[in-house]
Every structure is written in structure tokens, then in C-alpha cells.
Amino acid sequence: MHSWQTLIGTLRRPPSLIWMVGVCVAIIALIPAIYTVVRAFEAIGNTPLPPSKMLQSLIINTVLLASGTALLSGIIGISQALLIERTTLFGRSVWRIIAALPLAIPPYVLGICVLALFRPRGIIEKWLHTTLDMPYDTLPFHGIFGVWGSAVVLALSISPYVYLPVAAVLRQGSNHLSEMAQLSGTKWHTQLRHVTLPIIAPAAGGGMLLCMLYALADFGVPALLRLPTFSTAIYGQFTGQINRGGAALLSLPLILVTLALIISEERLAGRGGVQINRSWRPYVPHVLGPWHWLAQWGLTTVSVAAVGLPIGTLLFWASQAPSANTIAWGTLIQTGLGNLLFVTIVATITTGLAIAPALLLRRGGMIGVILTRCSQAGYALPGVVVALSVVLVVNRGISTLAGSLIPLVLAYIIRFLPQAVQSLDAAFMQIAPAIEEAGQSLGRSAASVLQRIMLPLAAPGIRAGWALLFLSMIKELPATLLLRPAGFDTLAVRIWMPASDGHFAEAAYPALLLIVAALLPLTLMLSTHHHPSTSKHEEAAWKQS
Amino acid sequence: MEAIITLTQVSKQPPTARLPIVNNLSFDLLPGEILVLLGPSGSGKTTTLRLIAGLEVPDHGEISIHGIPAFKNGRQSPPEARRVGMVFQDYALFPHMTVSDNIRFALHAYPKPTQQARIDEVLRLVGLNDLGNRLPHQLSGGQQQRVAIARALAPAPPVVLLDEPFSNLDSAIRDHVRSELRTILRNANTSAIIVTHDQHEALAIADRIALLHEGVLHQIGTPEALFTQPTTRFAAAFMGQADFLAVHAVGTHLQSELGALQFVTAPPMPNNAPASILLRYDDVRFVPAPDGNAVICQRTYEGPLYHYRIQLPSGQQISCKGSHDSAYALGSKGHITYNTPHPLVYFAGEQAVGSVIPHTSHA
Structure with missing residues (x-):
């Protein structure tokens, strides 16, 4: 009897509708991943393995790209957070927004701009050649691509994944430890090493692992900068030679490494959480003094490279754009609106579906946790692999769906469900367990407590999670490229198609539209970030007043 | 009901x-x-x-x-x-x-x-x-x-x-x-x-x-x-301030260093069996005397009263309350006497066994 309760949760267990949805979601999310693994093992005997030389360079490139990106993002994100949240830096409220802005610019857009500017005989070389009359072969830009170029581009784009959580910890964390350190007379660098860095370590580590996952999965940047990684190789196997067995085979190591990273990320996330307590007071910032200008310069350089450079380049192209008739404004606007509608609908569906696993994780006992973990299978699958697995399943099983939007929708849901579940879980975590128990002890059913108490209280977190989904989905590239039915375009595709043929300027208008579209959810996300309206925060706020 | x-x-x-x-x-x-x-x-x-x-x-x-x-x-x-x-x-x-x-x-x-x-x-x-x-x-x-x-x-x-x-x-x-x-x-x-x-x-x-x-x-x-x-x-200890004074059975009495106590409820214990009695700080009284063998070793002012810790000849310390009107200095000597109209609970090991009342001749 006891074991049964451990399995499906105690009496606070969620209503049966939630269980049904949770089981369906887990099955949908799990089948493609399993099927890909099965196909990979089938392929081991039948498909010629890729040459080991190529495999070797794939492994080296992928590992270097992932770790380099994580390291650079860590340096950028942690420095930004420390300078912005813990010093007397001028204009901190503006920097807070600027540091998060790269989220609105897809890495491949930055990649396109960097490529157009710095490639051999690119904009800068041409300018140097024509205006300063320097011969091409004396120009130094040939070495900037490859692993390190890709890592820098990716790190500039995704450093907010480190900056945002670290800044949140620095903003919310109790000040007592730092005050204690100050009272005992230690220098600021000793404090930094022994107090501040240990406090932010879990958040920073989690953020850097996310960056590593992102770099492992990213397709756009390495494809643009001609860096063969597992993601681009799978894409190549898939589109070039229609070798799905080979593509499945190449997915296998990627899935394994990603799984390992996710497990370590969960370990990290479990540690060192910072709770707001009643005696919370704002931190007394560190006075920078003569270092102030160096700090300003550093922040400016990073933001110019991550935000100013791509937006400037895009605006330059847009202003240079040939006469209006070469740009099909009508279809561009149509694509943009269609894309917004599509992403809005899919993000809403995904958020709705994620409620079930998020609740089961909280209350569903062991089976609930297992179901939730299954529904997060998409986390272990880079976009390219999700697309591949959906194609494999659709072709084998339900081929009538091929050519419709359904496979693409499925791929988006599978790929981004884990993100949605995490946001919702975080939103529900903010609600004190006693609040939920109080609801039930007042004689209300679990469904009624969910509807009247849990969902309204979690609403700010759910909104922020939805915004994050919207942001990720509107930037999605590889799955869309592989699965979109004929005639269906997204802004990302409209950026990618001309740019991958070298017509960079044509990407300018869709890219600018995409950035504008991404700014809306980003604002929503950040405003929730700054004005938490959950019980705990409110309590902290009024206890101070 | x-x-x-x-x-x-x-x-x-x-x-x-x-x-x-x-x-x-x-x-x-x-x-x-x-x-x-x-x-x-x-x-x-x-x-x-x-x-x-x-x-x-x-x-x-x-x-x-x-x-x-x-x-x-x-x-x-x-x-x-x-x-x-x-x-x-x-x-x-x-x-x-x-x-x-x-x-x-x-x-x-x-x-x-x-x-x-x-x-x-x-x-x-x-x-x-x-x-x-x-x-x-x-x-x-x-x-x-x-x-x-x-x-x-x-x-x-x-x-x-x-x-x-x-x-x-x-x-x-x-x-x-x-x-x-x-x-x-x-x-x-x-x-x-x-x-x-x-x-x-x-x-x-x-x-x-x-x-x-x-x-x-x-x-x-x-x-x-x-x-x-x-x-x-x-x-006994959780419900309020409590001391446990070591005693042993002698016939129909329990013998303590503060004097003998007579069994009221439980049957007498075998001779020399060890036990302890519960003393709250109002169960005893401190009577100052230059030749006394009890010494005040700690004093806490609690408003309406003074709370003394007193060391007995055996080395055991017990608490005793005193009027807030007159404070005894640390190191003061005196006698401790029972000051209770109600029976005192005694324990053998962890369990309470019965109760005893102080011999009137010592009060």
C-alpha cells in the first residue's frame, strides 16, 4: 500500500485529466527519440560508417566549439552580472536591458553579419583594399573563422543565458554573507573569491552548461562559418545524400553527450539555491573609482559586438537595398505575420501541454517524475535530430501527415517542451506548498485548487515561460528548414536561404523584422523578471515596509 | 462522550x-x-x-x-x-x-x-x-x-x-x-x-x-x-525548569542530602536502590547562614524574583527562587530546606515511580 502512494503521489495528487495529458505528452515526446536510437543501431550493420578521419575532426570541432562557447559565455555573462549588479557603474539600469538584448538576435544573424564583414574579400577587406589601396594578401582576416570564430559568435549571442541567472542571484541573494566578510575586514577580491563567486557558482555553472548544450545543438553558426560539427554533418547526411540511417547514427553520440550534460545541469540546479528572506536588503555596491572607465569600455565593446554590429550591418544593408521593387514586401509581411501567428499558436499549445508534466513532477510521485522526464526527451535532441526523428516516424508510420504542417508542429513541441516544463515548474515552485494544501484542506477538489489558486498565482511565471518559448521558436532554424511543407516560410528561413547562397543583403529586412518580433516577448520576459509578484516576493516586500 | x-x-x-x-x-x-x-x-x-x-x-x-x-x-x-x-x-x-x-x-x-x-x-x-x-x-x-x-x-x-x-x-x-x-x-x-x-x-x-x-x-x-x-x-524537564536530586531508599524513606522524604503512593523500594526526585525552583528555600554548606554560585534577575543556582555539598547544583526584595551575593552560604506543601515526584531511571513528602521535622 505504501509503495503505491510512493508511485503515484500522495493525496495531493493531480486530477486524472492531468495524468492523461501527461501520459500522452510523454509518449509523443519519447517515440521519436527512441526511434532515432533504434534506427541508429539498425544502421550500424547496414550503413557504411563515415570515414574515421572525418569522425575524428567532427568530434574535435564539436567538443572545442561547445567548451569554448561555454567558457566565453561564462566570462562575458559573469563579468556583466558582477559589474551591473555589484558596482557603482553609471547607467546600470540601461546596461541591465542591453546585456539581455542579444537574446533577440539569433546567432545565425550575427554569424551572417560577421561573415559578410570579415570573410576574405568581404566588406572590410574590400573597403581596406579600395580606400587604403592595400593588397588583399597582406590583410589579416583569414584566420578568424573555424572553431574560435564560431565560438565567439555563439558566445556573444547566448551569454544572456549566463548573465540573467547570475544577475538574478546577485540581486535577490541575502547580503549578510558579504557584510560578514566586510566586517571581518577582507579585501574586495578576497570577498569575491570566497563569498560572491561561491554564491553565484550554481547559477553560473547551470548557465554555462546551457550554453554548451546550445553550442552542441546549433546548426546555423557552424554551417555559415563552414565548421563541420555533428549538427551540420547530420544535416548534410540528411539533405545531401538522403542517408537517414547515417544521420541517425551520427545523432547517437550527440544524444549521449547531451544527456550527460543535462544530468550534470540538474545536479547543479539542485544546489545552493538562494532564498529570499525577510531581512533582505539591497546590496551596497562596490565603488569602482578609476576602474570605472575600463568597465564601461569592456561592457560597451561586448555589446557593440553582440548587438551593435549585427543591427548596424542590417540597417546598412537595408538602407543600401536596391529599389523597392526587388524586395517583395507583400510576401515578406505575409511571411512575418504568418510566422508570428504560427509561433503564437504553437507556443500556447506547448505551454498548455507542459502544465501536465510540470504538475506531475511536483505531485505525481515516482511515476509522475518518470513521465515528466520522458516528456523532456526533446531536450536531449538538437533541432536537427528532432527534425530527423519526426521525419523518420512520420515516414514509417503515418505518411499521410507528410507534406502538412503537423510534423513541423510536432517537432517544435518536442524540441521546446522541456523548456516550457522547466519554466512552469519554476513558476509553481514559487508557490508555497502550504498555499496548495490550504486549498485542499478547505474542502476543494484538486482540479478546483489548480484552477482557482495554482494557475492564477503562477500566471506571471507562465507568461514569462510562454515568452521564452515564443522567443526560441521564432528563432528556430534547422527543424523548420527540414520539415516545412512547400509554400510555408518563416522569417528565419527567409534570412537563411539568401544568406547561405551569399546574398547577405537580402537577409536584412527579414532579419530586422525578426529582431523586432523577438523584442516583444523579451520585454515581457524581462519585466516579469524584475517585478516578481509571487507570494514570497510580496511578503519580503511588505515586511520591509 | x-x-x-x-x-x-x-x-x-x-x-x-x-x-x-x-x-x-x-x-x-x-x-x-x-x-x-x-x-x-x-x-x-x-x-x-x-x-x-x-x-x-x-x-x-x-x-x-x-x-x-x-x-x-x-x-x-x-x-x-x-x-x-x-x-x-x-x-x-x-x-x-x-x-x-x-x-x-x-x-x-x-x-x-x-x-x-x-x-x-x-x-x-x-x-x-x-x-x-x-x-x-x-x-x-x-x-x-x-x-x-x-x-x-x-x-x-x-x-x-x-x-x-x-x-x-x-x-x-x-x-x-x-x-x-x-x-x-x-x-x-x-x-x-x-x-x-x-x-x-x-x-x-x-x-x-x-x-x-x-x-x-x-x-x-x-x-x-x-x-x-x-x-x-x-x-518533567520539558514542562518547566527542573532539577533531579539524587536520592536512595532507606526503609520507608528516601534519603537525600536535603533530608529524608516519606513514600506516599508507590510501594517502598529495596534498601539502597538509587532514585531521583524532581525539584522545581519553588520547592526549596535558601536560608542564609554563615555555617551553611550550600553556596550560591549563580544569580539571575527575572523581575518579580531572583533565580539562584546553588551548589550542594555533594557538588550537585539546584535552582531556588528568592524574593526580589533582597538579593544574596554570589558565594553566600546557607541551608537549603524543603518548602513544599505538595508531594514530590520521584523517578527510578527515566520513569516516574511515585511521590514522596518531606519529613516534617526537617521543614
Whole structure:
């Protein structure tokens, strides 16, 4: 009897509708991943393995790209957070927004701009050649691509994944430890090493692992900068030679490494959480003094490279754009609106579906946790692999769906469900367990407590999670490229198609539209970030007043 | 009288815990009674409350509420079906609902038109008539607590459970709130189980106290019984300041260094058997004398009285209260004499065995 309760949760267990949805979601999310693994093992005997030389360079490139990106993002994100949240830096409220802005610019857009500017005989070389009359072969830009170029581009784009959580910890964390350190007379660098860095370590580590996952999965940047990684190789196997067995085979190591990273990320996330307590007071910032200008310069350089450079380049192209008739404004606007509608609908569906696993994780006992973990299978699958697995399943099983939007929708849901579940879980975590128990002890059913108490209280977190989904989905590239039915375009595709043929300027208008579209959810996300309206925060706020 | 809540040999041990949190616990709650579950932190009192509310599931035993099994043979009725009101330690008010809506949430069994009247009624009961439209964060801690009580009482449950109801209140208003809570519960004609770790609180508010330690029920009875007739040394020490003076049996007496004591209840013990007697600090008196063999080694001013620690010739220290009018200096010598009209409890090992009275010739 006891074991049964451990399995499906105690009496606070969620209503049966939630269980049904949770089981369906887990099955949908799990089948493609399993099927890909099965196909990979089938392929081991039948498909010629890729040459080991190529495999070797794939492994080296992928590992270097992932770790380099994580390291650079860590340096950028942690420095930004420390300078912005813990010093007397001028204009901190503006920097807070600027540091998060790269989220609105897809890495491949930055990649396109960097490529157009710095490639051999690119904009800068041409300018140097024509205006300063320097011969091409004396120009130094040939070495900037490859692993390190890709890592820098990716790190500039995704450093907010480190900056945002670290800044949140620095903003919310109790000040007592730092005050204690100050009272005992230690220098600021000793404090930094022994107090501040240990406090932010879990958040920073989690953020850097996310960056590593992102770099492992990213397709756009390495494809643009001609860096063969597992993601681009799978894409190549898939589109070039229609070798799905080979593509499945190449997915296998990627899935394994990603799984390992996710497990370590969960370990990290479990540690060192910072709770707001009643005696919370704002931190007394560190006075920078003569270092102030160096700090300003550093922040400016990073933001110019991550935000100013791509937006400037895009605006330059847009202003240079040939006469209006070469740009099909009508279809561009149509694509943009269609894309917004599509992403809005899919993000809403995904958020709705994620409620079930998020609740089961909280209350569903062991089976609930297992179901939730299954529904997060998409986390272990880079976009390219999700697309591949959906194609494999659709072709084998339900081929009538091929050519419709359904496979693409499925791929988006599978790929981004884990993100949605995490946001919702975080939103529900903010609600004190006693609040939920109080609801039930007042004689209300679990469904009624969910509807009247849990969902309204979690609403700010759910909104922020939805915004994050919207942001990720509107930037999605590889799955869309592989699965979109004929005639269906997204802004990302409209950026990618001309740019991958070298017509960079044509990407300018869709890219600018995409950035504008991404700014809306980003604002929503950040405003929730700054004005938490959950019980705990409110309590902290009024206890101070 | 038929019990409202009956626990029979209830046990609970979480999978990760080395020892049971609640161990073979049995007690009753009678109609109209205020029962206090008292114990140090980790004694299992909050878990017991949550087991009764249905928020946790026991491993063994039976719980019945209003004569209906709530947990029996592994089958558990859900918390929403138990008709038990609960007041959480941090009140657990719904922050997005007004005071009225918080209470209305508990009134789903009432027809819509009668709900507002009931809300007004319980708000009057807790003295918050005009605050129905406030949000929880606009209230003080004491007001929030009263809303939580009003919400728990609203559907007129025969019993409410309160988890450390006074722990979030300033000590200045605690005494007031305590007597007010007693009045509210009496007026609502509701029985209550209150969890606390504070023995003063328990003595002041309880009709009966159940003393828990490490998941085991040590003693259940009236506050007076727990204070004056503790059944274990733990109960004696937990209910208030206590010293245990070493004694041994001599015939029909217990011999202590403060003089002989005569058995009143239990049969005499074998000669020379070791035992200890419970001394509260008002059970003895310090009489200053230059040739005395007891020495004052510590003095604490407590307002109405002085609290002395006194070293006896054997080296054992005991407490003794003294008038606030005259303070004895540290190092003062004197005699200790028994100063009690009531019998003293004596223990063999951990268990209380019986009681003794001081030999009058020594008083």
C-alpha cells in the first residue's frame, strides 16, 4: 500500500485529466527519440560508417566549439552580472536591458553579419583594399573563422543565458554573507573569491552548461562559418545524400553527450539555491573609482559586438537595398505575420501541454517524475535530430501527415517542451506548498485548487515561460528548414536561404523584422523578471515596509 | 462522550528517515476540547497534525474523524473530504484574493446567497468586520492570522487544526492573541488541536496536553497533571525548569542530602536502590547562614524574583527562587530546606515511580 502512494503521489495528487495529458505528452515526446536510437543501431550493420578521419575532426570541432562557447559565455555573462549588479557603474539600469538584448538576435544573424564583414574579400577587406589601396594578401582576416570564430559568435549571442541567472542571484541573494566578510575586514577580491563567486557558482555553472548544450545543438553558426560539427554533418547526411540511417547514427553520440550534460545541469540546479528572506536588503555596491572607465569600455565593446554590429550591418544593408521593387514586401509581411501567428499558436499549445508534466513532477510521485522526464526527451535532441526523428516516424508510420504542417508542429513541441516544463515548474515552485494544501484542506477538489489558486498565482511565471518559448521558436532554424511543407516560410528561413547562397543583403529586412518580433516577448520576459509578484516576493516586500 | 478524532497506533516513517517520525501514536480528541500537541522540534507533532488533515499518509494504524475511518487498512480519505479546518504556520492565505474571497473559497458547500452572510459572521467572530476587501499583504501579521482562523472556521468544521499559530507573532501581542483564540474557539463551539513547542503557551491554552518526544507520546493529560505529575524525566524537564536530586531508599524513606522524604503512593523500594526526585525552583528555600554548606554560585534577575543556582555539598547544583526584595551575593552560604506543601515526584531511571513528602521535622 505504501509503495503505491510512493508511485503515484500522495493525496495531493493531480486530477486524472492531468495524468492523461501527461501520459500522452510523454509518449509523443519519447517515440521519436527512441526511434532515432533504434534506427541508429539498425544502421550500424547496414550503413557504411563515415570515414574515421572525418569522425575524428567532427568530434574535435564539436567538443572545442561547445567548451569554448561555454567558457566565453561564462566570462562575458559573469563579468556583466558582477559589474551591473555589484558596482557603482553609471547607467546600470540601461546596461541591465542591453546585456539581455542579444537574446533577440539569433546567432545565425550575427554569424551572417560577421561573415559578410570579415570573410576574405568581404566588406572590410574590400573597403581596406579600395580606400587604403592595400593588397588583399597582406590583410589579416583569414584566420578568424573555424572553431574560435564560431565560438565567439555563439558566445556573444547566448551569454544572456549566463548573465540573467547570475544577475538574478546577485540581486535577490541575502547580503549578510558579504557584510560578514566586510566586517571581518577582507579585501574586495578576497570577498569575491570566497563569498560572491561561491554564491553565484550554481547559477553560473547551470548557465554555462546551457550554453554548451546550445553550442552542441546549433546548426546555423557552424554551417555559415563552414565548421563541420555533428549538427551540420547530420544535416548534410540528411539533405545531401538522403542517408537517414547515417544521420541517425551520427545523432547517437550527440544524444549521449547531451544527456550527460543535462544530468550534470540538474545536479547543479539542485544546489545552493538562494532564498529570499525577510531581512533582505539591497546590496551596497562596490565603488569602482578609476576602474570605472575600463568597465564601461569592456561592457560597451561586448555589446557593440553582440548587438551593435549585427543591427548596424542590417540597417546598412537595408538602407543600401536596391529599389523597392526587388524586395517583395507583400510576401515578406505575409511571411512575418504568418510566422508570428504560427509561433503564437504553437507556443500556447506547448505551454498548455507542459502544465501536465510540470504538475506531475511536483505531485505525481515516482511515476509522475518518470513521465515528466520522458516528456523532456526533446531536450536531449538538437533541432536537427528532432527534425530527423519526426521525419523518420512520420515516414514509417503515418505518411499521410507528410507534406502538412503537423510534423513541423510536432517537432517544435518536442524540441521546446522541456523548456516550457522547466519554466512552469519554476513558476509553481514559487508557490508555497502550504498555499496548495490550504486549498485542499478547505474542502476543494484538486482540479478546483489548480484552477482557482495554482494557475492564477503562477500566471506571471507562465507568461514569462510562454515568452521564452515564443522567443526560441521564432528563432528556430534547422527543424523548420527540414520539415516545412512547400509554400510555408518563416522569417528565419527567409534570412537563411539568401544568406547561405551569399546574398547577405537580402537577409536584412527579414532579419530586422525578426529582431523586432523577438523584442516583444523579451520585454515581457524581462519585466516579469524584475517585478516578481509571487507570494514570497510580496511578503519580503511588505515586511520591509 | 464520543471522541471527534481518534488515532490508534499510528506510525509514519519516511523512506529516507532512520527512525519513525511518528511512532505508535494513540490519542482521542473530545468534543469542545482544546488539545495541544507539545514537543521539541523534530518530535513529530506537525507530522501528526498533517496526518490528521490528510496531507500525509500514515504507514500503519487507524485515524477516524467523526467516527468515520479517515485512514484504515491503507485506505485514505482525501483532505477535502475530512471536514477538518486547518490554520497553517505561515497562514497560507491566497495572496491574489481578498479576505472575503479567501473565506468564500472555503464556503463552496454553502448556497451562493448565504455565503456573504457567513463571511460577515466569521469576520465578526475574529473581530475583522471591516477588512473584507483588503488583500492579505495589506494586513498585519496578527490580522493575517485571524483571517486564517476565520477561513478555517467558516464552513463550521467540528474541529480545527492549528500549526504553531503564535510563532509568527511578536511576543508583545502573543498573550493577548492566545486568550482571544481560546474565546473564538469557544464561541464557535469548535474543538481544536494546536501544535506548539512552547510549554508556557501549552499550559495557558490547553484543556489537555499531549507531550511528544521523538515520535513517541510521553504523556497526555491536563496542564496541571503534566506540570505536577510528570510520568517521565523528559516530561518533567520539558514542562518547566527542573532539577533531579539524587536520592536512595532507606526503609520507608528516601534519603537525600536535603533530608529524608516519606513514600506516599508507590510501594517502598529495596534498601539502597538509587532514585531521583524532581525539584522545581519553588520547592526549596535558601536560608542564609554563615555555617551553611550550600553556596550560591549563580544569580539571575527575572523581575518579580531572583533565580539562584546553588551548589550542594555533594557538588550537585539546584535552582531556588528568592524574593526580589533582597538579593544574596554570589558565594553566600546557607541551608537549603524543603518548602513544599505538595508531594514530590520521584523517578527510578527515566520513569516516574511515585511521590514522596518531606519529613516534617526537617521543614
